[in-house]
Amino acid sequence: MLAALAVGATARAAELGGPDGANFQALFYDCTGPAGTPSSFYAESQHLGAAWHLTDSRQIYEPMIGFDETANTLAVVTPGFNVNAVPAVTCRSVRVSTGHVFLLTGVLTPAASR
Numbered sequence: 001m002l003a004a005l006a007v008g009a010t011a012r013a014a015e016l017g018g019p020d021g022a023n024f025q026a027l028f029y030d031c032t033g034p035a036g037t038p039s040s041f042y043a044e045s046q047h048l049g050a051a052w053h054l055t056d057s058r059q060i061y062e063p064m065i066g067f068d069e070t071a072n073t074l075a076v077v078t079p080g081f082n083v084n085a086v087p088a089v090t091c092r093s094v095r096v097s098t099g100h101v102f103l104l105t106g107v108l109t110p111a112a113s114r
Helices: none
Strands: 024-032 041-043 052-054 060-068 075-079 089-094 101-108
Touching: none
Parallel strands: none
Antiparallel strands: 024 041, 024 089, 041 052, 052 060, 060 075, 060 101, 089 101
């Protein structure tokens, strides 16, 4: 369900089968997390349930908790994630098909050194 989130209200339109064959594209914004967390980023995903690959780096964002702020409903919870001792990143994204704003919490892989 989280992978179906695509493109924020202030972002470009979703392009199915977009760059690099991605089926879903999204803007994640209002992001907070550990030092080095970007305030926003674009990402793409190949299919529902897959990780989000940031378009400008080798990082991957994997949302584990999703709250639909528009409907005031908890949409997805990965059991145990809220008690894991991992640095979490929280962002917002807009689901294109409904216009609902989702608050997502998950893991953003560290930037790879080259």
